[in-house]
Amino acid sequence: MVLADPRQAGIDALLRKIYEIYSDYALKNPFYSLEMPIRCELFDQNLKLALEVAEKAGPFGPGS
Template identity: 70%
Template sequence: MLVAVNGLKVTGQQLDDGRDALQVLQDEANYPINLKFARPRLTTNEKIFQASMFYPLYALACQLSPEPRSSGIEVLEADNFRMNCFQTLTGVKFMVISDPKQSGVDALLHRVYELYADFALKNPFYSLEMPIRCELFDEHLKTALEQAERQGFSNV
């Protein structure tokens, strides 16, 4: 997927300055030209689908492991993504889908677990097995993700 032409971001087929990317490519006067390509980002539905496919594999790995009380799959790596899973002692799983080359995912997962313990588990209105609906957790999670992105972590 074409993401930039001569440093200008491409959205659909249009450059940030309003010109059509294909017309810029066809015009020989624009050469030499610098093109930047990237894989398309996963949609939210695609990420949810991948996470839902991960759970049965995780359970199967736990059952097939020769190691008693195995923690199952911790990392599932493909050519264009890596899914890391961190399971807490209470069985709650946190997953991050990232670029395969991305580093620092384990630290991010541990930070998310700390936030979960501080803001969800200590909230008297939170029930286990229910979605986390805690404004403080959401705010701190957003801050942690922004901080991770500034430090070079992307595609969370």
């Protein structure tokens, strides 16, 4: 679950990136079943990286 301030810039891009990571590392995995925990180190690493990038942008985008 992602919670964000409605004024937060770039939340749409972050959600798209999270879905891209999810689809790449969970949905394309033949051993993954829906509603099961995602146990993939690459998923965790890429998700963490995406969140760090979003966090560095700040809550209201660059320059705020």
